[in-house]
Structure formats: structure tokens, C-alpha cells
Amino acid sequence: MSSTAQISSASPDRVAELRESLAEVKARVQKASASSQAATLVAVSKLKPASDIAACYELGQRDFGENYVQELEEKAAELQMPDIRWHFIGTLQSNKAKILASIPNIYAIQTVTSAKTATALNKHVPLNRASPLNVLLQVNTSGEDNKSGVPPLSPGHPNAEAELTQLALRIIKDCPRLHLQGLMTIGALTESLASGEHENHDFVALKQTRDLLQEILQTEFPAESGRWGVDGRLLLSMGMSSDFEAALKAGSDIVRVGTSIFGTRPKKVAAVTSS
Numbered sequence: 001m002s003s004t005a006q007i008s009s010a011s012p013d014r015v016a017e018l019r020e021s022l023a024e025v026k027a028r029v030q031k032a033s034a035s036s037q038a039a040t041l042v043a044v045s046k047l048k049p050a051s052d053i054a055a056c057y058e059l060g061q062r063d064f065g066e067n068y069v070q071e072l073e074e075k076a077a078e079l080q081m082p083d084i085r086w087h088f089i090g091t092l093q094s095n096k097a098k099i100l101a102s103i104p105n106i107y108a109i110q111t112v113t114s115a116k117t118a119t120a121l122n123k124h125v126p127l128n129r130a131s132p133l134n135v136l137l138q139v140n141t142s143g144e145d146n147k148s149g150v151p152p153l154s155p156g157h158p159n160a161e162a163e164l165t166q167l168a169l170r171i172i173k174d175c176p177r178l179h180l181q182g183l184m185t186i187g188a189l190t191e192s193l194a195s196g197e198h199e200n201h202d203f204v205a206l207k208q209t210r211d212l213l214q215e216i217l218q219t220e221f222p223a224e225s226g227r228w229g230v231d232g233r234l235l236l237s238m239g240m241s242s243d244f245e246a247a248l249k250a251g252s253d254i255v256r257v258g259t260s261i262f263g264t265r266p267k268k269v270a271a272v273t274s275s
Contacts, residue, residue, distance in 0.1 A: 010051040018055050021261050032248035042087050044258030047265045050078045065089045065256050069096045076103045091148050098124040108134035110184045110237055115170045122175035132179035141202040142188035152209040159212050172227050180228040182235030183210050203238055203250040210234050
């Protein structure tokens with residue numbers, strides 16, 4: 001098994017830089033968390049070298065997020081720490097489900113948007129996996145055409161027939177190797193930039209959708225059944241580098257922070273060329 005000692009090490013200056021930025025972000029997460037227990041910080045390491053991840057791991061970070069299946073597969077093969085937790089947060093196509101579900105220490109898929117993808121993931125989760133694979137349903141709260149996700153739920157509508165509700169029920173009923181952990185959104189950049197001035201509409205929409213969906217699920221699958229959620233409720237994954245503190249104050253359970261920890265990323269083409 002690989003260890004951090006076998007991985008190309010980050011320079012002392014880079015380790016010091018990561019130590020400072022990671023500590024600062026963790027302190028901000030702790031301070032902004034709405035509950036007494038700090039939210040889960042997912043360090044988004046896409047297009048960053050394995051040495052950066054190894055350094056953050058040595059500094060106590062365990063949750064890391066990746067956007068590309070191939071990059072996650074390669075990093076997971078190199079970074080075989082027993083308690084690292086990988087979160088996939090990129091667009092997921094069903095034909096990549098087999099690879100993704102088989103990655104060691106894959107902890108959560110945060111971007112499930114269809115029954116086809118959920119079924120493919122369920123089919124390929126290894127039989128010897130100790131626990132079901134966590135999945136979150138991506139909700140397009142901003143309604144932007146360039147964003148993936150299913151529409152949010154709205155009060156006063158027949159939400160039991162909504163696409164999101166039907167997808168959630170399908171996973172609970174027909175995908176025993178998956179665990180419906182919660183909901184995720186990206187939201188609009190303009191909302192993120194303005195969130196310091198008013199309540200972020202995307203965060204409000206996701207919270208409202210979560211509450212409505214929980215009511216529906218509770219009727220058919222009581223929270224005590226353990227078929228969905230954590231401690232009787234669906235988790236919320238919302239908030240990134242530009243707005244994670246506002247998201248936490250709004251009740252987010254998971255934040256996905258990249259540039260505030262690792263710095264500006266290279267463009268994907270440049271990163272591939274230089275690797």
C-alpha cells in the first residue's frame with residue numbers, strides 16, 4: 001500500500017502555505033457553522049498535484065473533492081491512505097459509473113441527477129464494500145441552462161410527482177447499495193457575489209426543497225429506517241470559496257472549498273500538458 005512518504009513531496013514553502021490556508025479556512029468554517037458541530041469541509045483538489053493532497057492529509061484533512069473521473073481514479077490509486085474520503089463533485093455520465101463506484105475510498109457522489117446514473121452506480125458498487133455509497137442529488141436552484149441538476153421543489157405544488165421526488169424514491173426503493181445522504185447545489189455566481197447583502201436565493205431554495213422532500217420521504221420511509229439522510233435529515237451541500245460562510249450561516253452541512261485552500265488552478269488543458 002502506498003503512503004504519503006512514497007509520494008513526491010511538496011516543497012517546505014508549499015507545505016507552509018497549505019498549512020496556513022487550510023487552518024484559516026477551517027477556522028472560518030467553525031466560526032460560521034450554524035450548529036455547534038462544524039460542517040464537513042471538502043477540500044476541492046481538482047487540477048492540483050497529489051503532493052498538495054498528501055500535505056493536507058498530513059495536516060489532518062480527510063475529505064477531498066474531485067471534478068473529473070479520470071483524475072480522481074489516478075489520484076486515488078496514488079494516495080492509498082486508509083481513511084481518506086473522496087467526494088465526486090463533477091458532472092457524472094452513467095458510462096463512467098463503473099469506474100467511479102469502484103474507486104477505493106470513494107465516500108460520496110454529490111452530483112446524481114438521473115435514475116439511469118443512480119442505477120448504474122448501484123450496479124457497480126463492489127459487493128464487499130463495507131457500507132452503501134453515499135449519493136447526493138444535484139438541484140439546479142438557479143435554473144440556469146449551463147448548470148446540471150433537477151428542478152427544486154416548491155410549496156403548493158404536487159411535489160410527490162416531481163422529478164426530484166421520484167428520483168429520491170427510486171434510489172431508496174431500488175438501489176440498496178446507495179445511501180441517499182442529501183442534496184447539493186452550485187447556484188448562480190451573481191447570488192454568491194451578492195450574498196453578503198441579502199439572503200442567498202439558491203440556499204433558501206435548497207433548504208426549502210430539502211424540507212419538502214423530507215416530509216414526503218418520512219411518510220413512506222421513516223427516518224428511523226436509516227434508508228436516507230443522517231440523524232433523521234437530509235444533508236445540504238452548498239457553498240464554495242466565494243460564499244461558504246454565507247452557506248454555513250444558512251444551514252449548510254457540507255462546503256466545497258478549493259481556491260481558498262489550494263490557490264488559483266491552472267486551466268485544464270495547461271494542467272494536462274504540464275503533467
